[in-house]
Amino acid sequence: MERRIIDVKGQKLYTEYHNSNKKRPTIVFLHDSLGSVELWRDLPAKLSEATQSNVLVYDRLGYGKSYPMLSHERAVNYMEQEADLLNEVLTQLNIDKVILFGHSDGGTIALITAAKYHERVEAVICEAGHIFVEDVTLKGVYDAWEAYKTTNLSERLKKYHGDKVEMLFKAWTETWTRDDYRSWNIEYLLKDIICPLLFIQGEYDEYGTLNQVEKTVSQVSGSSEKYIISGVGHTPHKESPELVFEKSVEFISKLF
Template identity: 65%
Template sequence: MTDKLVTVDGKTLYTEYTSAFEGRPVLVFLHDSLGSAQLWRDFPERLSQAAECNVLLYDRLGYGKSYPMEDHYRTNDYMELEADLLNSLLEKLGISDAILFGHSDGGTIALIAAAKYPERIKAVICEAGHIFVENITVQGVQDALQAYRTSDLPVRLRKYHGDKVDMLVRAWTEIWLSERFRSWTIEYLLQDITCPLLFIQGEADEYGTLDQVEKTVTQVSGTAEKYIIPDTGHSPHKEVPERVISRAAEFIQRISGNT
């Protein structure tokens, strides 16, 4: 695994890249709204081995070992801007065969990137992504903010984000709890997704209902599959990693022509 800082579009991002499987696609992992490359733990390596794919991990700006955000304010299209930055990163690294694995916000960014940059994105695995705002999502963000204010969550997050924690938490919670964001949606982009899609969601996801899954898989233009996992919450790759790895690897092997 080679780690380095890469500057694209004036933003400096921390990346980890491994290319152990010559001629195979690159699995690109997109973390959630409080996540980082480190917080994926051993999941990327395990899926990489199972699917025989190379791996790119990176911290979005303001997260992990990437440079800080300039300020906490986010516009309603912040995830679309992240998808644009992802495309710039892939272009700079010479990656044109990406399979995106995105969790939560990362899943949404993956869907947007697939819609906007089909020539570079070969498939998407969206885990617990959002395509519109639901009351359960807003409540989940409120609960997370309360935990940040009343528990040791700030201490735990500082292990991964350092002194950037307060900024990234404020950026995430303010946009999702704002009135202006309640009408946000990316449904209008879904018809532009032509690559294969696997949508994974826990049946007990505390941040979204299964409407997110159904309205996504029925509106994309490419082939779409869903994998709903009973008795599982918002982070299946942490809660039931073996099940996610098995299903995701089978999907990747099948759509990449290696069965």
């Protein structure tokens, strides 16, 4: 595994890249709003080994070991911007055949990237992604903000993000709860997704209803399937790791 900071359009991003098998695709892991490379635990390595695929994991700007954000203020289309930046990362690393595995915000970024850059995206595993804002999403964000103020959440996050925690937490919560973000919606992009899609979601996801799943799988142009895991919430890969792992291996193995 090669670990290094790369400079992409002036953004210095921490990456971990393993590409020992030149003939196999690369699984690219995209973390959530409070996530990082480290928080994926052993899933990237396990999935890479089980499917004989290469793997790339990176921290978005302001997260983990990447450099800090310049400001917590984000544009309404910030996830579209993240998809464009991901395309630049893939170009810089000469990665042309990818499977995107994204969780939450990362799942949304995966969908957008597959729609805009379908020539290099072979498949998508979207876990608890969003295509529009729901009331339950906002409630989840407000609940997280309350936990940040009243519990040791900020201290726990510092283990992974250091002194960048307050900035990234503001960037997430203030963006999603802004009035102008309420109408954010990427359904218009879904028809441009032509690769196979697996959408994984927990039955009790506290940030999104099953409408996110149904409206995604019904509007993409490629083959699609949903995998709803009973009894779990927003992070199936942590709450039911074996089920997510086994389903992901099955999905990838059918394609490659």
